[in-house]
Amino acid sequence: MVRAVPDTHGEILAAAARQFTVTGYRGTSLQDIAREVGCSKATVLYHFANKEALLAELMAPAIEVLRSLDEQLTGLTGAAAQEVAAQGFVDLAVRFRQEIAVLRGEFPELLCQPAFAHIQEISDRLRDALAGHSDRPGARIAALVLLAGISEACGEFADIPDDELRLALLTLARRAVEPVDAPLPHPPTTEDKDS
Amino acid sequence: MVRAVPDTHGEILAAAARQFTVTGYRGTSLQDIAREVGCSKATVLYHFANKEALLAELMAPAIEVLRSLDEQLTGLTGAAAQEVAAQGFVDLAVRFRQEIAVLRGEFPELLCQPAFAHIQEISDRLRDALAGHSDRPGARIAALVLLAGISEACGEFADIPDDELRLALLTLARRAVEPVDAPLPHPPTTEDKDS
DNA sequence: CTTCCATCTGACCGATCGGTCAGGGTCTGA
DNA sequence: TCAGACCCTGACCGATCGGTCAGATGGAAG
Numbered sequence: 001m002v003r004a005v006p007d008t009h010g011e012i013l014a015a016a017a018r019q020f021t022v023t024g025y026r027g028t029s030l031q032d033i034a035r036e037v038g039c040s041k042a043t044v045l046y047h048f049a050n051k052e053a054l055l056a057e058l059m060a061p062a063i064e065v066l067r068s069l070d071e072q073l074t075g076l077t078g079a080a081a082q083e084v085a086a087q088g089f090v091d092l093a094v095r096f097r098q099e100i101a102v103l104r105g106e107f108p109e110l111l112c113q114p115a116f117a118h119i120q121e122i123s124d125r126l127r128d129a130l131a132g133h134s135d136r137p138g139a140r141i142a143a144l145v146l147l148a149g150i151s152e153a154c155g156e157f158a159d160i161p162d163d164e165l166r167l168a169l170l171t172l173a174r175r176a177v178e179p180v181d182a183p184l185p186h187p188p189t190t191e192d193k194d195s
Numbered sequence: 196m197v198r199a200v201p202d203t204h205g206e207i208l209a210a211a212a213r214q215f216t217v218t219g220y221r222g223t224s225l226q227d228i229a230r231e232v233g234c235s236k237a238t239v240l241y242h243f244a245n246k247e248a249l250l251a252e253l254m255a256p257a258i259e260v261l262r263s264l265d266e267q268l269t270g271l272t273g274a275a276a277q278e279v280a281a282q283g284f285v286d287l288a289v290r291f292r293q294e295i296a297v298l299r300g301e302f303p304e305l306l307c308q309p310a311f312a313h314i315q316e317i318s319d320r321l322r323d324a325l326a327g328h329s330d331r332p333g334a335r336i337a338a339l340v341l342l343a344g345i346s347e348a349c350g351e352f353a354d355i356p357d358d359e360l361r362l363a364l365l366t367l368a369r370r371a372v373e374p375v376d377a378p379l380p381h382p383p384t385t386e387d388k389d390s
Numbered sequence: 391c392t393t394c395c396a397t398c399t400g401a402c403c404g405a406t407c408g409g410t411c412a413g414g415g416t417c418t419g420a
Numbered sequence: 421t422c423a424g425a426c427c428c429t430g431a432c433c434g435a436t437c438g439g440t441c442a443g444a445t446g447g448a449a450g
Contacts (some may be wrong), residue, residue, distance in 0.1 A: 236439090
């Protein structure tokens with residue numbers, strides 16, 4: 001019988017993800033994580049420089065996708081920006097349900113950490129795009145409600161398959177977003193378009 | 196000059212509300228609250244049995260309103276339930292911005308405390324009503340997104356006056372909620388077509 | 391003045407937190 | 421056989437947490 005290489009690093013990461021989503025970052029101690037993995041707290045700190053680094057590595061993939069979405073958004077305006085923002089964020093939220101659920105609620109404090117330095121600005125731009133770059137309160141409010149609500153929903157509906165959740169959220173987003181006056185500049189043509 | 200009676204009890208309550216909204220319940224220590232009030236930590240614990248009791252007293256008014264909304268909802272179905280739920284929750288969220296902001300994010304852990312024993316059930320019923328008591332995933336998801344998003348928005352847009360915020364949120368809620376078969380008082384624009 | 395009570399405080403407690411450190415196994419390649 | 425890299429651990433550290441307690445203060449009542 002092939003004894004699998006004990007991937008302690010990965011196990012710690014997975015255990016941390018599970019616990020952070022339930023108890024939150026603050027509410028989860030390194031001891032808790034170590035207990036679930038079945039190792040000592042010192043082992044956790046052997047694999048990760050500190051608690052913050054553990055969180056950072058956990059979030060890295062999601063953050064990378066968020067960053068690329070931010071790049072896609074540059075230059076877009078009005079309805080085009082809204083559509084790309086909605087589609088991109090729903091996709092991201094569904095794909096990284098667990099990671100999003102961790103950030104939820106502890107957003108403001110976690111953002112102080114250097115690893116998440118630019119997330120605040122990025123999510124502000126995302127929210128702005130979702131509002132069609134309008135400064136009307138109604139549009140701004142709708143954009144915030146959507147971003148926060150979608151984040152929450154992804155953590156909650158773990159039982160619903162990805163495709164169904166994505167479709168429902170996207171439909172909801174399109175219906176909820178304040179329509180901007182400006183017509184779509186030109187329907188997404190051969191520009192770099194997602195699948 | 197009449198030296199005002201130092202309402203330490205109230206000052207502690209107010210300071211706690213401010214800090215909880217910023218740093219969260221877990222993230223705020225009794226020391227922090229005492230420092231802002233300008234008294235000792237022991238004084239805080241003289242006025243409140245413990246940290247949990249402080250939170251409970253802070254939340255009491257909001258919880259009372261939530262409970263009465265829950266009563267209004269009993270027996271209502273379909274579009275009527277949706278409208279009452281939307282209107283009632285938006286009103287509650289706007290009126291108790293600060294309190295709602297405290298619960299946001301630390302919901303699951305805080306609900307374990309006996310003072311908030313029935314809140315989970317109440318908010319579940321509220322969500323169910325907002326979904327028009329439909330069991331379609333789309334409706335359930337929309338209801339959750341709205342409840343979570345509205346809670347978040349109220350904490351965020353402290354600069355927007357109550358009336359404006361209430362109107363914007365209610366408009367958003369009516370537009371976002373999945374329409375149930377029963378006729379609506381305010382029929383949505385016919386350009387929206389759903390299955 | 392004495393008594394009483396509400397208010398407030400500094401000192402202290404045990405528990406737990408994130409994090410450090412010296413050292414013990416185990417495997418591998420020279 | 422032995423050196424060294426890698427993985428892991430128990431013991432320990434200072435800081436901070438929520439909470440306790442004996443006592444100081446000060447005003448009102450007798």
